[in-house]
Amino acid sequence: MPFKTQKHDTAQTLTLEWILQVKNYKLALDKDQCVGCQICSLACPKGAITLIKQPKVTGEATKKAKVDIDLAKCNFCGVCDLTCPYGAIKLTFNGDHSLNVVAKETFPELIRDIKIDTRNCPKECVACKEACPLGQLKITKVTFDGKPVANFEALSPSERKHVVVNIDIPKDKCPTCRACEYKCPPGVIKMRKAFEGKIAVNQAKCPPGCRDCVDVCPMTGTLTVGNGKVEVNEATCTYCGACKVVCPVPEALTLKRTKVLHTPIHSGTWNKTLERITSPADVAKELKAASGLNAKKAVAKRFSKQEEFIR
Amino acid sequence: MSQPEAPKQPLQQPEPLRVGVFVCHCGLNIAGTVDVKAVAEYAKTIPDVVFVKENRYTCADPGQEEIRKAIREQKLNRVVIAACSPRMHEPTFRRTVSEAGLNPFLYEMANIREFASWCHQNDPQAATERAKDSVRMAVAKARLMMPLQTLEVPVTNKALIIGGGIAGMNAALDLAEMGFKVYMLENSQSIGGHMAALDKTFPTLDCSICIEGPKMVDCARHPNITIFAYSDLVKVDGYIGNFKVKIRKNPRYVIAERCTGCGECKDVCPIEYPNEWDMNLGTRKAISVPFDQTVPLIYAINRDYCIECFKCTDKCKDRQAIDFEQKPEEVEIDVGAIIVSTGFDVYLPYDMPLLGYGKYPNVITSMEFERLILAAGPTGGKVIRQSDGKKPHSIAFIQCVGSRDKNKYPYCSNFCCMYTLKHVVQIKEKYKEDVEVYVFYMDIRSPGKGYEEFYDRARERGANFIRGRVSRIDEDPITHNLILHSEDSNLGQPIEIEVEMVVLATAAIPKKGTADIARILNLSRDANGFFMEAHPKLKPMDAPTDGVFFAGACVSLKDIPFSVSQGSGAAARAATVISKPKWKIEPIISIVDETKCKSCGVCVDKCPYGAIRWEKGKPANIITASCHGCGTCVAECPQHAITQMHFTDAQIMAQIRSALQDKPEEKILAILCNWCSYAGADLAGISRFDYPASVRAIRVMCSGRVDKEFILEALRLGAGMVLLGACHLPYDCHYISGNYKMKARTDALKTMLIKLGMSPERFRVEYVSAAEGIRYAEVIKEIDAERKAIGKEKIEAETAKLKPVLENMLKRWKKP
Ligand SMILES: Cc1cc2nc3c(=O)[nH]c(=O)nc-3n(C[C@H](O)[C@H](O)[C@H](O)COP(=O)(O)OP(=O)(O)OC[C@H]3O[C@@H](n4cnc5c(N)ncnc54)[C@H](O)[C@@H]3O)c2cc1C
Numbered sequence A: 001m002p003f004k005t006q007k008h009d010t011a012q013t014l015t016l017e018w019i020l021q022v023k024n025y026k027l028a029l030d031k032d033q034c035v036g037c038q039i040c041s042l043a044c045p046k047g048a049i050t051l052i053k054q055p056k057v058t059g060e061a062t063k064k065a066k067v068d069i070d071l072a073k074c075n076f077c078g079v080c081d082l083t084c085p086y087g088a089i090k091l092t093f094n095g096d097h098s099l100n101v102v103a104k105e106t107f108p109e110l111i112r113d114i115k116i117d118t119r120n121c122p123k124e125c126v127a128c129k130e131a132c133p134l135g136q137l138k139i140t141k142v143t144f145d146g147k148p149v150a151n152f153e154a155l156s157p158s159e160r161k162h163v164v165v166n167i168d169i170p171k172d173k174c175p176t177c178r179a180c181e182y183k184c185p186p187g188v189i190k191m192r193k194a195f196e197g198k199i200a201v202n203q204a205k206c207p208p209g210c211r212d213c214v215d216v217c218p219m220t221g222t223l224t225v226g227n228g229k230v231e232v233n234e235a236t237c238t239y240c241g242a243c244k245v246v247c248p249v250p251e252a253l254t255l256k257r258t259k260v261l262h263t264p265i266h267s268g269t270w271n272k273t274l275e276r277i278t279s280p281a282d283v284a285k286e287l288k289a290a291s292g293l294n295a296k297k298a299v300a301k302r303f304s305k306q307e308e309f310i311r
Numbered sequence B: 001m002s003q004p005e006a007p008k009q010p011l012q013q014p015e016p017l018r019v020g021v022f023v024c025h026c027g028l029n030i031a032g033t034v035d036v037k038a039v040a041e042y043a044k045t046i047p048d049v050v051f052v053k054e055n056r057y058t059c060a061d062p063g064q065e066e067i068r069k070a071i072r073e074q075k076l077n078r079v080v081i082a083a084c085s086p087r088m089h090e091p092t093f094r095r096t097v098s099e100a101g102l103n104p105f106l107y108e109m110a111n112i113r114e115f116a117s118w119c120h121q122n123d124p125q126a127a128t129e130r131a132k133d134s135v136r137m138a139v140a141k142a143r144l145m146m147p148l149q150t151l152e153v154p155v156t157n158k159a160l161i162i163g164g165g166i167a168g169m170n171a172a173l174d175l176a177e178m179g180f181k182v183y184m185l186e187n188s189q190s191i192g193g194h195m196a197a198l199d200k201t202f203p204t205l206d207c208s209i210c211i212e213g214p215k216m217v218d219c220a221r222h223p224n225i226t227i228f229a230y231s232d233l234v235k236v237d238g239y240i241g242n243f244k245v246k247i248r249k250n251p252r253y254v255i256a257e258r259c260t261g262c263g264e265c266k267d268v269c270p271i272e273y274p275n276e277w278d279m280n281l282g283t284r285k286a287i288s289v290p291f292d293q294t295v296p297l298i299y300a301i302n303r304d305y306c307i308e309c310f311k312c313t314d315k316c317k318d319r320q321a322i323d324f325e326q327k328p329e330e331v332e333i334d335v336g337a338i339i340v341s342t343g344f345d346v347y348l349p350y351d352m353p354l355l356g357y358g359k360y361p362n363v364i365t366s367m368e369f370e371r372l373i374l375a376a377g378p379t380g381g382k383v384i385r386q387s388d389g390k391k392p393h394s395i396a397f398i399q400c401v402g403s404r405d406k407n408k409y410p411y412c413s414n415f416c417c418m419y420t421l422k423h424v425v426q427i428k429e430k431y432k433e434d435v436e437v438y439v440f441y442m443d444i445r446s447p448g449k450g451y452e453e454f455y456d457r458a459r460e461r462g463a464n465f466i467r468g469r470v471s472r473i474d475e476d477p478i479t480h481n482l483i484l485h486s487e488d489s490n491l492g493q494p495i496e497i498e499v500e501m502v503v504l505a506t507a508a509i510p511k512k513g514t515a516d517i518a519r520i521l522n523l524s525r526d527a528n529g530f531f532m533e534a535h536p537k538l539k540p541m542d543a544p545t546d547g548v549f550f551a552g553a554c555v556s557l558k559d560i561p562f563s564v565s566q567g568s569g570a571a572a573r574a575a576t577v578i579s580k581p582k583w584k585i586e587p588i589i590s591i592v593d594e595t596k597c598k599s600c601g602v603c604v605d606k607c608p609y610g611a612i613r614w615e616k617g618k619p620a621n622i623i624t625a626s627c628h629g630c631g632t633c634v635a636e637c638p639q640h641a642i643t644q645m646h647f648t649d650a651q652i653m654a655q656i657r658s659a660l661q662d663k664p665e666e667k668i669l670a671i672l673c674n675w676c677s678y679a680g681a682d683l684a685g686i687s688r689f690d691y692p693a694s695v696r697a698i699r700v701m702c703s704g705r706v707d708k709e710f711i712l713e714a715l716r717l718g719a720g721m722v723l724l725g726a727c728h729l730p731y732d733c734h735y736i737s738g739n740y741k742m743k744a745r746t747d748a749l750k751t752m753l754i755k756l757g758m759s760p761e762r763f764r765v766e767y768v769s770a771a772e773g774i775r776y777a778e779v780i781k782e783i784d785a786e787r788k789a790i791g792k793e794k795i796e797a798e799t800a801k802l803k804p805v806l807e808n809m810l811k812r813w814k815k816p
């Protein structure tokens, strides 16, 4: 069989494939999971990803932008997979999701720093679950002898006391908005945002009645309309930029990412990606921090020896 | 770049003409039929003839001495030798006259043997008349002849080989061993060509890279060879012995001098892409070499895929071989000869949907099979199905896919039968009884040393040979097995066979880029797109452009042994040029009169050799060293600004007038091209085919030279019939396409003449090959019968009617 490339676009998924006699590369975009932010298009080293704004239909909510990937440009490196905050893109080789760019340390993985300690969980509480704007946080409860609890109400009070609560957040899909954390009274969940930044809306510039950004923002409550004006609650913002993509007036909405939490890396591809996702200044900061770290380490090494010597 | 000076020829000889005529008896060959004495007596009466001598054998030493003596003693400044065909002894007598101090281009031959005594044996009187006329015609031309100097150009004794396949490598190694500096241009990353991608080679089944690899390394190591791999040909200027070649070295982003070929960068590179060397069955890294034995062993980054992580740069460390800033670099080299050995491509039958290639996973091409069965290939030598990774239990090989197909590639691809037999033997040896093999073929062509025996060997392995063309392949969607529909033409009935894998022996086709190379080097291509040789039989390795030679599959498909031989052959051909300090050029070339040229550019496309350079507004310029002297441009130039030396308009017009001096209406005026029709007429004489003696023949080098004016003048003078002899279309023309240019010109002319009232039979173009003596005789008989049928009166009436128009058209020839 000769080398074959193919692209399938269904309502659910966009699939790109390289089919070789001995290998199969498959890049699949889960359209439900995708929010139409711009991160992947900024990350792609080949400029293969574009966002297509969807036409507005009067009376309907604004639709998120559609992601399209150019089969001729894509080289199946998987950088998009690694940077998608929502885990909407998956690259597999012969069905196996182990990426060369990770193995060869050319691209970092996002750190979704999520700590869950369910010992303090009130047994009947489901606040976090309800807070999750993407509905992907799952709570499971098991009895002391390990049986799943089907109906909590049906348990006796003593049984209720011994119930063990498990909170499950899919680590490859969570955009770390922290909504669950805020809603959790006893502080069971602790997380750091994978992307840090700044978002602001200049209401004076907003076209009257426009709520495009509000419609597409996947984080319920981050953007709201009050008094006919768009308001921002930055606490749950993931800085993904889905809003920025659809905003009709460039000056109305400013979004800046300043930092990405990721595994340590030394790679040109990542520096360029980071430059596009944040800004050149932020990259310089990161590089300085890294070299500072290296310098500190080197100094520490030498001093530890000197200290020994002095002693 | 300067070009050699075209000869400045004096237009008129100042001294009075002193023509000497030598009439040969050729024993009884001429004298047996022609009254030689009468011819000699007649010659004495021709104006300007001051000396006439008969010889028994002019070409023998005493005969030649007579000529030399007469030139010296009689102060002859023109010599006419009435003897055999100029195709026989023209060079001999050129030497003779120049030994006596006369310019060799001041002598002319009158063919009175092949063209008189031998072909009119039944009519000695007419033969004698024809001989007399021939002498008169020769004198007429001789009067206007001019001394010409053979040209010499200096030669750069280096060669360029374009394409480093097995053919090109052999050419390079041979030339390098002879002591010449050789540049080898290869546009892919490694030399080696197709052979480097093959597993084993028929009929001996030796491992391909094991026998080719050492040669590749020899090329890289040879002190006389410089390889430019990953480079393209940009431009070639100049001419034989003096080519200026511009090459673009494409950036590898790896500094060649620093790369040690260790491959550590490849190990850290995260990016893979389909490896074209593996027919894209497997992958290679963004920084890599296509295969382990790559020569020159220099890594390259494919920036189309690289994501610039710089891991390779880190890994390469102190060697610092990686340079992302590298730019394309152009180099210029001087060479004296060029060998083109760019090979072929393999046809991928995506456009034959009934065979399912690209659609059904288990249909592959033979080249893909070659990569699968190769131990170093992407599957480690396992022939497996793409659909399930399992080995097939039945394979069908289909021959002539695209080849010998009038709708695709009409020609036979030469080596597919043999490599399929090889594949049959290989797969049978690998999977033994486990695999059933079918071969669908049209004919098995095995004409080579040990080839038929190899066919026997394949049959002994128990393969089923079925004669028939597969019309359709269907796939079982569940098993991905393939169902072949064909006809068994031996049984004469349709058959259907289910197999687990299909291998298509697809056509070998002209290499991508052949058109560019053809444009840069001014080469022509044949109907199928391969390069066209100067002569398919006698000059199979010569390009029409002097100093350019061919080797290997780029001219006509050939297998490895033949490609190797041609490589050595082309090296020898190239050495004939670059071993000389100077290159001699025959002065029978064309020159442009810059004062007459109006810079219309018409001639440029008419020259079969691309020898004419032209810029709008400036006079056309013929590259002397590239001109082959066909004279096509001369006949095409609307300003009559071009002159072909030794075959000038004035000389040929003088011959026509002389030929039609008496009783023109009874004559057939024949203008014959040197290489086919004149040779065919010679053969008629040699074979003693008798034909009417009413014909008067004039020799030109190419039918392309025949100006419309020649035909018009003959008719104006009242010639009974006019014949124009040419080489057969499409490929026989010695000057590639002179006959085509002539045809276009004369088709229009004939239509016009008929409109003006000429009987259509009176002007005829005939294609006669050098082997068709009998045909020439028949043609003359036919024309003569037609002449008689039309009759003297009608011819004279037509002439009277045509004359005023023709005279008007021939105005420029009116004497002041
Ligand atoms: C499937 C298959 C199996 C075969 N098996 C056998 C066998 O067993 N035995 C046998 O005798 N023969 C076999 N052959 C035939 C064999 O491959 C050819 O005879 C041989 O390769 C011809 O050599 P070549 O040098 O003329 O051309 P190629 O091998 O095609 O080499 C041409 C070279 O020129 C280079 N080139 C092309 N264009 C340019 C350009 N514009 N500028 C610079 N460089 C250029 C190419 O990159 C290449 O390196 C097989 C062929 C096929 C398709």
Ligand code: SF4
Pocket (backbone or CB within 6 Å): B265, B268, B269, B270, B271, B286, B287, B301, B302, B305, B306, B307, B308, B309, B310, B311, B312, B313
């Ligand atoms: S920079 Fe490019 S070639 Fe080098 S290792 Fe990275 S992807 Fe491979």
Ligand code: SF4
Pocket (backbone or CB within 6 Å): B589, B590, B606, B607, B608, B609, B610, B611, B612, B622, B626, B627, B628, B629, B630, B631, B632, B633, B634, B644
């Ligand atoms: S057309 Fe013939 S004569 Fe004229 S320049 Fe070309 S090769 Fe020479």
